[in-house]
Amino acid sequence: MGVYEAAIARRSIRRFKDMSVPRESLERCVNAARLSPSGANLQPLEYIIVDDERLLPQVFSTIKWAAYIRPAGDPPSGKEPKAYIVILKDANAKAPWTAYDIGGAMENIILVALEEGIGSCALLNVEWDKLIMILNVPSDYELSLLIALGYPDESPVEEPFEGSVEYWKDEQGVLHVPKKKLETILHWNAF
Numbered sequence: 001m002g003v004y005e006a007a008i009a010r011r012s013i014r015r016f017k018d019m020s021v022p023r024e025s026l027e028r029c030v031n032a033a034r035l036s037p038s039g040a041n042l043q044p045l046e047y048i049i050v051d052d053e054r055l056l057p058q059v060f061s062t063i064k065w066a067a068y069i070r071p072a073g074d075p076p077s078g079k080e081p082k083a084y085i086v087i088l089k090d091a092n093a094k095a096p097w098t099a100y101d102i103g104g105a106m107e108n109i110i111l112v113a114l115e116e117g118i119g120s121c122a123l124l125n126v127e128w129d130k131l132i133m134i135l136n137v138p139s140d141y142e143l144s145l146l147i148a149l150g151y152p153d154e155s156p157v158e159e160p161f162e163g164s165v166e167y168w169k170d171e172q173g174v175l176h177v178p179k180k181k182l183e184t185i186l187h188w189n190a191f
């Protein structure tokens, strides 16, 4: 799968097969994040991979899924993520551009995972205080983003945006995700 193909095909996945994700794949994702662009090359990010069967339900309990359609977007029992990658930031890293680093690392993780057939969902609606305790994160680190991973057990589809950004599920349980059309957001040479 080429990078463009992966970027086009990628949709957030919230329903996963009961198949564990190989550790080598998870490590490849973090290695790709390690080499992502970094403002002033400060590299303030670190990562926790969670794949321990005892920890997975605890991490899962901190997540709020698909706010527009809650609770229809919650992974059903047995279809929960099989791994997580947590992006952490050095709390002393005060550069105002760190959020860009996090976004770049996120996308590298998501695309490298997808190349191996692994689906993912970036998550910010998380009970961070609880997750800090679960993962034993020291006070000089902040949690920036959680990424849920696993082999997809759903195939969400892109829909043309027609005034609402809210995704929906149809009677078959397929998730439809509105996306703005290229001609409405692309400007050549000047606005």
Ligand SMILES: Cc1cc2nc3c(=O)[nH]c(=O)nc-3n(C[C@H](O)[C@H](O)[C@H](O)COP(=O)(O)O)c2cc1C
Pocket: 010, 011, 012, 013, 014, 064, 065, 066, 067, 073, 121, 122, 123, 124, 125, 126, 156, 167, 177
């Ligand atoms: C920064 C960020 C935070 C997100 N947080 C959540 C979240 O807390 N819960 C959730 O279910 N999805 C979350 N998502 C996934 C978005 O809902 C999803 O990207 C959006 O609906 C578009 O769908 P798509 O990823 O399939 O294109 C997040 C995505 C991003 C980029």
